[in-house]
Amino acid sequence: MRLFRHLPVFGRPAFRAPLAPEIPFAVIGDIHGCDRLLSELISRLERLELPPQHVVCVGDYIDRGDESAAVLRRLHRLTHEAGVTCLLGNHEDMLIDFLDRPERAGPRWLRYGGLQTLASFGLGPIAETAPEEAWRAHRNALRLAMGEDLEAWLRRLPLFWRSGNIAVVHAGADPAVRLSDQSRRSLLWGHPEFSRTARQDGLWVIHGHTVVERIAHRDGRIGIDTGAYATGRLSAALVSTWDVEVIST
Ligand SMILES: [Mn+2]
Known part of the structure:
Protein backbone atom coordinates (compact mmCIF):
# COMPACT_ATOMS: atom_id res chain seq x y z
CA MET A 1 0.00 0.00 0.00
CA ARG A 2 1.39 3.40 -0.85
CA LEU A 3 2.05 5.99 1.81
CA PHE A 4 -0.85 8.36 2.04
CA ARG A 5 -0.15 12.06 2.22
CA HIS A 6 -3.50 13.65 1.59
CA LEU A 7 -5.60 15.92 3.70
CA PRO A 8 -8.65 14.52 5.49
CA VAL A 9 -12.24 14.41 4.19
CA PHE A 10 -13.07 11.17 2.43
CA GLY A 11 -16.58 11.78 1.17
CA ARG A 12 -20.07 11.59 2.60
CA PRO A 13 -19.93 10.59 6.27
CA ALA A 14 -21.85 7.64 7.75
CA PHE A 15 -22.08 9.72 10.89
CA ARG A 16 -20.48 12.69 12.59
CA ALA A 17 -19.02 12.58 16.09
CA PRO A 18 -16.41 14.59 18.04
CA LEU A 19 -13.52 12.47 16.83
CA ALA A 20 -10.11 14.13 16.76
CA PRO A 21 -7.51 11.79 15.21
CA GLU A 22 -3.98 13.08 14.60
CA ILE A 23 -4.22 11.77 11.05
CA PRO A 24 -7.13 10.46 8.98
CA PHE A 25 -7.07 6.67 9.11
CA ALA A 26 -9.03 3.57 8.18
CA VAL A 27 -9.89 0.59 10.41
CA ILE A 28 -10.62 -2.80 8.82
CA GLY A 29 -12.89 -5.21 10.71
CA ASP A 30 -12.58 -8.95 11.45
CA ILE A 31 -11.43 -10.84 8.33
CA HIS A 32 -11.66 -14.50 9.48
CA GLY A 33 -10.03 -16.19 6.52
CA CYS A 34 -11.71 -14.13 3.78
CA ASP A 35 -8.72 -13.15 1.66
CA ARG A 36 -10.68 -12.26 -1.46
CA LEU A 37 -12.77 -9.78 0.51
CA LEU A 38 -9.64 -8.30 2.08
CA SER A 39 -7.99 -7.89 -1.30
CA GLU A 40 -11.08 -6.18 -2.69
CA LEU A 41 -11.40 -3.83 0.29
CA ILE A 42 -7.73 -2.82 0.15
CA SER A 43 -8.02 -2.08 -3.58
CA ARG A 44 -10.97 0.13 -2.88
CA LEU A 45 -9.11 2.02 -0.15
CA GLU A 46 -6.16 2.54 -2.48
CA ARG A 47 -8.41 3.86 -5.23
CA LEU A 48 -10.01 6.53 -3.04
CA GLU A 49 -9.42 10.05 -4.22
CA LEU A 50 -8.18 10.91 -0.74
CA PRO A 51 -6.95 7.62 0.76
CA PRO A 52 -6.37 7.24 4.52
CA GLN A 53 -2.89 8.01 5.84
CA HIS A 54 -2.88 4.92 8.02
CA VAL A 55 -4.71 1.59 7.99
CA VAL A 56 -5.34 -0.43 11.16
CA CYS A 57 -6.68 -4.02 11.11
CA VAL A 58 -8.50 -5.02 14.32
CA GLY A 59 -7.37 -8.67 14.45
CA ASP A 60 -9.10 -12.03 13.88
CA TYR A 61 -7.46 -12.64 10.53
CA ILE A 62 -7.80 -16.41 10.75
CA ASP A 63 -10.27 -19.28 11.49
CA ARG A 64 -13.78 -19.99 10.13
CA GLY A 65 -13.07 -18.89 6.52
CA ASP A 66 -10.94 -21.02 4.18
CA GLU A 67 -8.18 -18.55 3.28
CA SER A 68 -6.48 -17.88 6.62
CA THR A 79 2.97 -4.31 7.24
CA HIS A 80 6.41 -4.14 5.66
CA GLU A 81 5.19 -1.00 3.97
CA ALA A 82 4.60 2.23 5.84
CA GLY A 83 1.16 3.06 7.12
CA VAL A 84 -0.32 -0.33 8.09
CA THR A 85 -0.79 -1.64 11.65
CA CYS A 86 -2.21 -5.09 12.43
CA LEU A 87 -3.51 -5.67 15.95
CA LEU A 88 -3.60 -9.06 17.67
CA GLY A 89 -7.03 -10.73 17.86
CA ASN A 90 -8.12 -13.49 20.22
CA HIS A 91 -7.95 -15.98 17.33
CA GLU A 92 -4.30 -15.14 16.57
CA ASP A 93 -3.64 -15.39 20.31
CA MET A 94 -5.11 -18.92 20.30
CA LEU A 95 -2.88 -19.84 17.35
CA ILE A 96 0.20 -18.61 19.24
CA ASP A 97 -0.95 -20.55 22.31
CA PHE A 98 -1.27 -23.65 20.11
CA LEU A 99 2.31 -23.18 18.89
CA ASP A 100 3.54 -22.87 22.49
CA ARG A 101 1.58 -25.75 24.09
CA PRO A 102 -0.25 -27.70 21.39
CA GLU A 103 -1.75 -30.47 23.54
CA ARG A 104 -3.25 -27.93 25.98
CA ALA A 105 -4.40 -25.20 23.58
CA GLY A 106 -5.18 -27.28 20.47
CA PRO A 107 -8.58 -28.74 21.44
CA ARG A 108 -9.94 -25.32 22.40
CA TRP A 109 -8.62 -23.69 19.21
CA LEU A 110 -10.47 -26.33 17.15
CA ARG A 111 -13.73 -25.26 18.76
CA TYR A 112 -13.06 -21.73 17.48
CA GLY A 113 -12.47 -22.74 13.85
CA GLY A 114 -8.79 -23.72 14.00
CA LEU A 115 -9.27 -26.66 11.61
CA GLN A 116 -9.89 -24.23 8.74
CA THR A 117 -6.64 -22.43 9.52
CA LEU A 118 -4.70 -25.71 9.70
CA ALA A 119 -6.22 -26.75 6.34
CA SER A 120 -5.29 -23.41 4.77
CA PHE A 121 -1.65 -24.23 5.60
CA GLY A 122 -2.04 -27.67 4.00
CA LEU A 123 -2.54 -29.67 7.22
CA GLY A 124 -5.12 -32.40 7.61
CA PRO A 125 -7.75 -32.54 10.35
CA ILE A 126 -7.05 -33.63 13.93
CA ALA A 127 -9.51 -34.76 16.59
CA GLU A 128 -9.94 -32.89 19.88
CA THR A 129 -9.16 -36.17 21.62
CA ALA A 130 -5.93 -36.84 19.67
CA PRO A 131 -2.95 -37.97 21.77
CA GLU A 132 -0.26 -35.47 22.82
CA GLU A 133 2.24 -36.71 20.22
CA ALA A 134 -0.28 -36.09 17.46
CA TRP A 135 -0.86 -32.51 18.67
CA ARG A 136 2.88 -31.87 18.82
CA ALA A 137 3.38 -33.29 15.33
CA HIS A 138 0.63 -31.00 14.02
CA ARG A 139 2.23 -28.03 15.76
CA ASN A 140 5.58 -28.80 14.20
CA ALA A 141 4.02 -29.13 10.76
CA LEU A 142 2.17 -25.81 11.15
CA ARG A 143 5.32 -24.06 12.31
CA LEU A 144 7.15 -25.34 9.24
CA ALA A 145 4.33 -24.32 6.89
CA MET A 146 4.10 -20.83 8.39
CA GLY A 147 7.80 -20.09 8.36
CA GLU A 148 9.85 -18.21 10.95
CA ASP A 149 9.14 -14.71 9.63
CA LEU A 150 5.38 -15.08 9.74
CA GLU A 151 5.46 -16.59 13.24
CA ALA A 152 7.75 -13.83 14.53
CA TRP A 153 5.47 -11.21 13.00
CA LEU A 154 2.40 -12.75 14.68
CA ARG A 155 4.14 -12.73 18.06
CA ARG A 156 4.93 -9.03 17.72
CA LEU A 157 1.39 -7.83 16.91
CA PRO A 158 0.31 -5.00 19.25
CA LEU A 159 -2.85 -5.02 21.40
CA PHE A 160 -4.00 -1.49 20.60
CA TRP A 161 -3.33 1.55 18.43
CA ARG A 162 -4.13 5.13 19.27
CA SER A 163 -4.47 8.45 17.44
CA GLY A 164 -5.70 11.58 19.21
CA ASN A 165 -8.84 10.82 21.23
CA ILE A 166 -9.41 7.45 19.51
CA ALA A 167 -8.21 3.98 20.50
CA VAL A 168 -8.46 0.95 18.22
CA VAL A 169 -8.63 -2.43 20.01
CA HIS A 170 -9.74 -5.92 19.06
CA ALA A 171 -12.65 -6.68 21.39
CA GLY A 172 -13.17 -4.00 24.01
CA ALA A 173 -11.71 -2.30 27.05
CA ASP A 174 -12.58 -1.86 30.71
CA PRO A 175 -14.22 1.61 30.79
CA ALA A 176 -12.83 2.28 34.28
CA VAL A 177 -9.20 1.69 33.28
CA ARG A 178 -6.76 3.78 31.21
CA LEU A 179 -5.89 2.39 27.79
CA SER A 180 -2.27 1.74 28.73
CA ASP A 181 -3.34 -0.21 31.83
CA GLN A 182 -5.87 -2.54 30.18
CA SER A 183 -5.51 -6.26 30.74
CA ARG A 184 -4.68 -8.47 27.78
CA ARG A 185 -7.94 -10.31 28.42
CA SER A 186 -10.11 -7.18 28.21
CA LEU A 187 -8.51 -6.11 24.92
CA LEU A 188 -8.61 -9.57 23.29
CA TRP A 189 -11.90 -10.97 24.62
CA GLY A 190 -13.78 -7.90 25.83
CA HIS A 191 -14.92 -6.70 29.24
CA PRO A 192 -18.42 -7.11 30.78
CA GLU A 193 -18.77 -3.36 31.38
CA PHE A 194 -17.54 -2.35 27.92
CA SER A 195 -20.92 -2.39 26.20
CA ARG A 196 -22.81 -1.14 29.27
CA THR A 197 -20.82 1.79 30.61
CA ALA A 198 -19.59 4.88 28.75
CA ARG A 199 -16.00 5.93 29.37
CA GLN A 200 -15.60 9.15 31.31
CA ASP A 201 -12.21 10.14 29.88
CA GLY A 202 -13.40 11.17 26.40
CA LEU A 203 -11.56 8.31 24.67
CA TRP A 204 -13.42 6.81 21.69
CA VAL A 205 -12.96 3.08 21.16
CA ILE A 206 -13.16 1.47 17.73
CA HIS A 207 -13.32 -2.32 17.91
CA GLY A 208 -14.18 -5.61 16.20
CA HIS A 209 -14.95 -9.05 17.73
CA THR A 210 -18.71 -8.57 18.02
CA VAL A 211 -20.75 -8.66 14.84
CA VAL A 212 -22.85 -5.58 14.15
CA GLU A 213 -25.48 -5.15 11.46
CA ARG A 214 -24.60 -1.53 10.83
CA ILE A 215 -21.57 0.53 11.78
CA ALA A 216 -22.70 3.27 14.13
CA HIS A 217 -21.54 4.95 17.31
CA ARG A 218 -22.91 4.59 20.81
CA ASP A 219 -21.52 6.00 24.05
CA GLY A 220 -18.10 6.47 22.48
CA ARG A 221 -17.91 2.97 20.99
CA ILE A 222 -17.78 2.10 17.28
CA GLY A 223 -18.05 -1.60 16.39
CA ILE A 224 -16.91 -2.44 12.86
CA ASP A 225 -17.14 -6.26 12.61
CA THR A 226 -19.76 -6.85 9.92
CA GLY A 227 -19.31 -10.66 10.04
CA ALA A 228 -17.39 -11.02 6.75
CA TYR A 229 -17.21 -14.80 6.99
CA ALA A 230 -20.99 -15.22 7.22
CA THR A 231 -22.21 -12.12 5.36
CA GLY A 232 -19.58 -11.54 2.66
CA ARG A 233 -19.39 -8.00 3.98
CA LEU A 234 -15.97 -6.86 5.17
CA SER A 235 -15.97 -3.23 6.27
CA ALA A 236 -13.56 -0.38 6.76
CA ALA A 237 -14.36 2.70 8.82
CA LEU A 238 -12.67 5.81 7.44
CA VAL A 239 -12.05 8.15 10.33
CA SER A 240 -11.25 11.83 10.02
CA THR A 241 -11.98 14.75 12.31
CA TRP A 242 -15.70 14.65 13.12
CA ASP A 243 -16.47 12.17 10.33
CA VAL A 244 -16.74 8.41 9.90
CA GLU A 245 -17.36 7.04 6.43
CA VAL A 246 -17.90 3.32 5.84
CA ILE A 247 -16.79 1.21 2.91
CA SER A 248 -17.94 -2.43 2.73
CA THR A 249 -17.43 -5.24 0.24
MN1 LIG B 1 -12.48 -11.85 18.21
Whole structure:
Protein backbone atom coordinates (compact mmCIF):
# COMPACT_ATOMS: atom_id res chain seq x y z
CA MET A 1 0.00 0.00 0.00
CA ARG A 2 1.39 3.40 -0.85
CA LEU A 3 2.05 5.99 1.81
CA PHE A 4 -0.85 8.36 2.04
CA ARG A 5 -0.15 12.06 2.22
CA HIS A 6 -3.50 13.65 1.59
CA LEU A 7 -5.60 15.92 3.70
CA PRO A 8 -8.65 14.52 5.49
CA VAL A 9 -12.24 14.41 4.19
CA PHE A 10 -13.07 11.17 2.43
CA GLY A 11 -16.58 11.78 1.17
CA ARG A 12 -20.07 11.59 2.60
CA PRO A 13 -19.93 10.59 6.27
CA ALA A 14 -21.85 7.64 7.75
CA PHE A 15 -22.08 9.72 10.89
CA ARG A 16 -20.48 12.69 12.59
CA ALA A 17 -19.02 12.58 16.09
CA PRO A 18 -16.41 14.59 18.04
CA LEU A 19 -13.52 12.47 16.83
CA ALA A 20 -10.11 14.13 16.76
CA PRO A 21 -7.51 11.79 15.21
CA GLU A 22 -3.98 13.08 14.60
CA ILE A 23 -4.22 11.77 11.05
CA PRO A 24 -7.13 10.46 8.98
CA PHE A 25 -7.07 6.67 9.11
CA ALA A 26 -9.03 3.57 8.18
CA VAL A 27 -9.89 0.59 10.41
CA ILE A 28 -10.62 -2.80 8.82
CA GLY A 29 -12.89 -5.21 10.71
CA ASP A 30 -12.58 -8.95 11.45
CA ILE A 31 -11.43 -10.84 8.33
CA HIS A 32 -11.66 -14.50 9.48
CA GLY A 33 -10.03 -16.19 6.52
CA CYS A 34 -11.71 -14.13 3.78
CA ASP A 35 -8.72 -13.15 1.66
CA ARG A 36 -10.68 -12.26 -1.46
CA LEU A 37 -12.77 -9.78 0.51
CA LEU A 38 -9.64 -8.30 2.08
CA SER A 39 -7.99 -7.89 -1.30
CA GLU A 40 -11.08 -6.18 -2.69
CA LEU A 41 -11.40 -3.83 0.29
CA ILE A 42 -7.73 -2.82 0.15
CA SER A 43 -8.02 -2.08 -3.58
CA ARG A 44 -10.97 0.13 -2.88
CA LEU A 45 -9.11 2.02 -0.15
CA GLU A 46 -6.16 2.54 -2.48
CA ARG A 47 -8.41 3.86 -5.23
CA LEU A 48 -10.01 6.53 -3.04
CA GLU A 49 -9.42 10.05 -4.22
CA LEU A 50 -8.18 10.91 -0.74
CA PRO A 51 -6.95 7.62 0.76
CA PRO A 52 -6.37 7.24 4.52
CA GLN A 53 -2.89 8.01 5.84
CA HIS A 54 -2.88 4.92 8.02
CA VAL A 55 -4.71 1.59 7.99
CA VAL A 56 -5.34 -0.43 11.16
CA CYS A 57 -6.68 -4.02 11.11
CA VAL A 58 -8.50 -5.02 14.32
CA GLY A 59 -7.37 -8.67 14.45
CA ASP A 60 -9.10 -12.03 13.88
CA TYR A 61 -7.46 -12.64 10.53
CA ILE A 62 -7.80 -16.41 10.75
CA ASP A 63 -10.27 -19.28 11.49
CA ARG A 64 -13.78 -19.99 10.13
CA GLY A 65 -13.07 -18.89 6.52
CA ASP A 66 -10.94 -21.02 4.18
CA GLU A 67 -8.18 -18.55 3.28
CA SER A 68 -6.48 -17.88 6.62
CA ALA A 69 -2.95 -18.57 5.36
CA ALA A 70 -3.44 -16.17 2.44
CA VAL A 71 -4.82 -13.47 4.76
CA LEU A 72 -1.83 -13.75 7.13
CA ARG A 73 0.66 -13.65 4.25
CA ARG A 74 -1.05 -10.64 2.67
CA LEU A 75 -1.12 -8.69 5.96
CA HIS A 76 2.46 -9.67 6.77
CA ARG A 77 3.51 -8.27 3.37
CA LEU A 78 1.47 -5.10 3.85
CA THR A 79 2.97 -4.31 7.24
CA HIS A 80 6.41 -4.14 5.66
CA GLU A 81 5.19 -1.00 3.97
CA ALA A 82 4.60 2.23 5.84
CA GLY A 83 1.16 3.06 7.12
CA VAL A 84 -0.32 -0.33 8.09
CA THR A 85 -0.79 -1.64 11.65
CA CYS A 86 -2.21 -5.09 12.43
CA LEU A 87 -3.51 -5.67 15.95
CA LEU A 88 -3.60 -9.06 17.67
CA GLY A 89 -7.03 -10.73 17.86
CA ASN A 90 -8.12 -13.49 20.22
CA HIS A 91 -7.95 -15.98 17.33
CA GLU A 92 -4.30 -15.14 16.57
CA ASP A 93 -3.64 -15.39 20.31
CA MET A 94 -5.11 -18.92 20.30
CA LEU A 95 -2.88 -19.84 17.35
CA ILE A 96 0.20 -18.61 19.24
CA ASP A 97 -0.95 -20.55 22.31
CA PHE A 98 -1.27 -23.65 20.11
CA LEU A 99 2.31 -23.18 18.89
CA ASP A 100 3.54 -22.87 22.49
CA ARG A 101 1.58 -25.75 24.09
CA PRO A 102 -0.25 -27.70 21.39
CA GLU A 103 -1.75 -30.47 23.54
CA ARG A 104 -3.25 -27.93 25.98
CA ALA A 105 -4.40 -25.20 23.58
CA GLY A 106 -5.18 -27.28 20.47
CA PRO A 107 -8.58 -28.74 21.44
CA ARG A 108 -9.94 -25.32 22.40
CA TRP A 109 -8.62 -23.69 19.21
CA LEU A 110 -10.47 -26.33 17.15
CA ARG A 111 -13.73 -25.26 18.76
CA TYR A 112 -13.06 -21.73 17.48
CA GLY A 113 -12.47 -22.74 13.85
CA GLY A 114 -8.79 -23.72 14.00
CA LEU A 115 -9.27 -26.66 11.61
CA GLN A 116 -9.89 -24.23 8.74
CA THR A 117 -6.64 -22.43 9.52
CA LEU A 118 -4.70 -25.71 9.70
CA ALA A 119 -6.22 -26.75 6.34
CA SER A 120 -5.29 -23.41 4.77
CA PHE A 121 -1.65 -24.23 5.60
CA GLY A 122 -2.04 -27.67 4.00
CA LEU A 123 -2.54 -29.67 7.22
CA GLY A 124 -5.12 -32.40 7.61
CA PRO A 125 -7.75 -32.54 10.35
CA ILE A 126 -7.05 -33.63 13.93
CA ALA A 127 -9.51 -34.76 16.59
CA GLU A 128 -9.94 -32.89 19.88
CA THR A 129 -9.16 -36.17 21.62
CA ALA A 130 -5.93 -36.84 19.67
CA PRO A 131 -2.95 -37.97 21.77
CA GLU A 132 -0.26 -35.47 22.82
CA GLU A 133 2.24 -36.71 20.22
CA ALA A 134 -0.28 -36.09 17.46
CA TRP A 135 -0.86 -32.51 18.67
CA ARG A 136 2.88 -31.87 18.82
CA ALA A 137 3.38 -33.29 15.33
CA HIS A 138 0.63 -31.00 14.02
CA ARG A 139 2.23 -28.03 15.76
CA ASN A 140 5.58 -28.80 14.20
CA ALA A 141 4.02 -29.13 10.76
CA LEU A 142 2.17 -25.81 11.15
CA ARG A 143 5.32 -24.06 12.31
CA LEU A 144 7.15 -25.34 9.24
CA ALA A 145 4.33 -24.32 6.89
CA MET A 146 4.10 -20.83 8.39
CA GLY A 147 7.80 -20.09 8.36
CA GLU A 148 9.85 -18.21 10.95
CA ASP A 149 9.14 -14.71 9.63
CA LEU A 150 5.38 -15.08 9.74
CA GLU A 151 5.46 -16.59 13.24
CA ALA A 152 7.75 -13.83 14.53
CA TRP A 153 5.47 -11.21 13.00
CA LEU A 154 2.40 -12.75 14.68
CA ARG A 155 4.14 -12.73 18.06
CA ARG A 156 4.93 -9.03 17.72
CA LEU A 157 1.39 -7.83 16.91
CA PRO A 158 0.31 -5.00 19.25
CA LEU A 159 -2.85 -5.02 21.40
CA PHE A 160 -4.00 -1.49 20.60
CA TRP A 161 -3.33 1.55 18.43
CA ARG A 162 -4.13 5.13 19.27
CA SER A 163 -4.47 8.45 17.44
CA GLY A 164 -5.70 11.58 19.21
CA ASN A 165 -8.84 10.82 21.23
CA ILE A 166 -9.41 7.45 19.51
CA ALA A 167 -8.21 3.98 20.50
CA VAL A 168 -8.46 0.95 18.22
CA VAL A 169 -8.63 -2.43 20.01
CA HIS A 170 -9.74 -5.92 19.06
CA ALA A 171 -12.65 -6.68 21.39
CA GLY A 172 -13.17 -4.00 24.01
CA ALA A 173 -11.71 -2.30 27.05
CA ASP A 174 -12.58 -1.86 30.71
CA PRO A 175 -14.22 1.61 30.79
CA ALA A 176 -12.83 2.28 34.28
CA VAL A 177 -9.20 1.69 33.28
CA ARG A 178 -6.76 3.78 31.21
CA LEU A 179 -5.89 2.39 27.79
CA SER A 180 -2.27 1.74 28.73
CA ASP A 181 -3.34 -0.21 31.83
CA GLN A 182 -5.87 -2.54 30.18
CA SER A 183 -5.51 -6.26 30.74
CA ARG A 184 -4.68 -8.47 27.78
CA ARG A 185 -7.94 -10.31 28.42
CA SER A 186 -10.11 -7.18 28.21
CA LEU A 187 -8.51 -6.11 24.92
CA LEU A 188 -8.61 -9.57 23.29
CA TRP A 189 -11.90 -10.97 24.62
CA GLY A 190 -13.78 -7.90 25.83
CA HIS A 191 -14.92 -6.70 29.24
CA PRO A 192 -18.42 -7.11 30.78
CA GLU A 193 -18.77 -3.36 31.38
CA PHE A 194 -17.54 -2.35 27.92
CA SER A 195 -20.92 -2.39 26.20
CA ARG A 196 -22.81 -1.14 29.27
CA THR A 197 -20.82 1.79 30.61
CA ALA A 198 -19.59 4.88 28.75
CA ARG A 199 -16.00 5.93 29.37
CA GLN A 200 -15.60 9.15 31.31
CA ASP A 201 -12.21 10.14 29.88
CA GLY A 202 -13.40 11.17 26.40
CA LEU A 203 -11.56 8.31 24.67
CA TRP A 204 -13.42 6.81 21.69
CA VAL A 205 -12.96 3.08 21.16
CA ILE A 206 -13.16 1.47 17.73
CA HIS A 207 -13.32 -2.32 17.91
CA GLY A 208 -14.18 -5.61 16.20
CA HIS A 209 -14.95 -9.05 17.73
CA THR A 210 -18.71 -8.57 18.02
CA VAL A 211 -20.75 -8.66 14.84
CA VAL A 212 -22.85 -5.58 14.15
CA GLU A 213 -25.48 -5.15 11.46
CA ARG A 214 -24.60 -1.53 10.83
CA ILE A 215 -21.57 0.53 11.78
CA ALA A 216 -22.70 3.27 14.13
CA HIS A 217 -21.54 4.95 17.31
CA ARG A 218 -22.91 4.59 20.81
CA ASP A 219 -21.52 6.00 24.05
CA GLY A 220 -18.10 6.47 22.48
CA ARG A 221 -17.91 2.97 20.99
CA ILE A 222 -17.78 2.10 17.28
CA GLY A 223 -18.05 -1.60 16.39
CA ILE A 224 -16.91 -2.44 12.86
CA ASP A 225 -17.14 -6.26 12.61
CA THR A 226 -19.76 -6.85 9.92
CA GLY A 227 -19.31 -10.66 10.04
CA ALA A 228 -17.39 -11.02 6.75
CA TYR A 229 -17.21 -14.80 6.99
CA ALA A 230 -20.99 -15.22 7.22
CA THR A 231 -22.21 -12.12 5.36
CA GLY A 232 -19.58 -11.54 2.66
CA ARG A 233 -19.39 -8.00 3.98
CA LEU A 234 -15.97 -6.86 5.17
CA SER A 235 -15.97 -3.23 6.27
CA ALA A 236 -13.56 -0.38 6.76
CA ALA A 237 -14.36 2.70 8.82
CA LEU A 238 -12.67 5.81 7.44
CA VAL A 239 -12.05 8.15 10.33
CA SER A 240 -11.25 11.83 10.02
CA THR A 241 -11.98 14.75 12.31
CA TRP A 242 -15.70 14.65 13.12
CA ASP A 243 -16.47 12.17 10.33
CA VAL A 244 -16.74 8.41 9.90
CA GLU A 245 -17.36 7.04 6.43
CA VAL A 246 -17.90 3.32 5.84
CA ILE A 247 -16.79 1.21 2.91
CA SER A 248 -17.94 -2.43 2.73
CA THR A 249 -17.43 -5.24 0.24
MN1 LIG B 1 -12.48 -11.85 18.21
